[in-house]
Amino acid sequence: MTTIVWFRQDLRLSDNPALSWAAERGDIVPVYILDRTGHGPYEQMGAASHWWLHHSLKALDQDIGGLHILQGDPATLLRDLADRSGADAISWNRCYEPFAINRDRNIKQQMQELGLEARSFNGNLLHEPWHFHTKAGGPYKVFTPFWKALRPNGAEKPLPRPKFKIASQKSGDTLDSLGLLPKKPNWAKGWEDEWKPGEIGARDRLDGFLEAGLAGYANGRNRPDKEKVSRLSPHLHFGEISPRQIVFGARLAAERKASLERESDKFLSELGWREFSYHLLCNFPDLPEKNLRPDFDAYPWRKSDGDLAAWQKGLTGYPFVDAGMRQLWETGWMHNRVRMVTASFLIKHLRIDWRQGEAWFWDTLVDADLANNSASWQWVAGSGADAAPYFRIFNPITQGRKFDPNGDYVRQWCPELSALPDKYIHAPFEAPDAVLEKAGVTLGKDYPLPIVEHANARKAALAGYEKVKKAD
């Protein structure tokens, strides 16, 4: 008996239910297919995700020894592979993007018509997103009751890496022929020092975090100048580690040391937000494109390519915002606290449509994830589920002073400001001329003047929300 194991967002061998099921049946034919069929928004990965995928596939191929790598239309390619390999079954772990759900449903049916047994599993979430609903029968729209109902009490033991035998010789495209890496310019220079895609890298990251980051996580997680967050997001997105493995690890750490109980709960609730985002995306498939609250359709967004570009490049004149945007561009990742501040700045200070920010993050984040990205952008905009109240407008100066008190984070990503004293590092435009001169900073030349003035921008944003209210 031979089973095709279709790898997608589960690029790991341990705690992989589709793989374990196949390995038990007999020989396996492992395959990854770069789906080139999607034309809708977000049906193709962004550039940074492609970089990650390349390295993750390389790691998986080395580990599994004989991964088929293909590109094109999965339905056609799988039929062909079934034919060539003589497989009598196929298995995969579910994806939850609306287009993927449709695609997989069709493929399952086609495979069954060809006489193959087709099985899908949950390998990527703690709960199936459609499995839970409120007592009234609808989807949850508030995080707290959602997580109260779904929070795992114990820790289920993850599946071990199974023993398996590869059925046939490797064939198909080579990894390099997928063309996933940037060429000119190579904007991913240095990323290999920053990240270690693949199952081993994911495991190392979790172990390192549980060892060093979990203590003090509840507060430390807000500090972009420190190394207190797990940075597991890209590993999780590509399924190099499963949420179940993370829950198991965190619970074990908390059992060994009682003081970690609270920290571990806080950490796991971040996984809860991931689950919540998937719950929302599955129940509201338009989430990536449409305001969940339709009254927000009346919001008077500004169009300004210049301001959008300044935001993207980290040239807004607000150091905390610029540091975040440059960290994103230079490493493919941004600290969560800074994601909120930069997103709030685009939406509220510049009054640019949240979808523009969503698209930029999609292209530049190595952890770009449809559910998380769209739910989070709508949350900041105020148009989403359990959204931030519209009057909650982050002050980029205050946020910087609070969460990067010594300016270390700003100095790392905006080195042209590094000689400024702490007092002015988050607001160079407030510094007296003599201070700027001493630090070698000429505003408007070495570093931009603010593209909007905070107090006015805040007022304008609030005025915009008046329109939303009136539209009701």
Add this chain to the structure above:
DNA sequence: TTTTGAGTTGTTCGA
């Protein structure tokens, strides 16, 4: 059906 309590992450203003 109605009621009740609550809702990730903030800022500003005035006492």
Add this chain to the structure above:
DNA sequence: GTCGAACAACTCAAA
């Protein structure tokens, strides 16, 4: 410097 209230009502989820 610190503290509490206002921001604006509304929607959600459960009892």
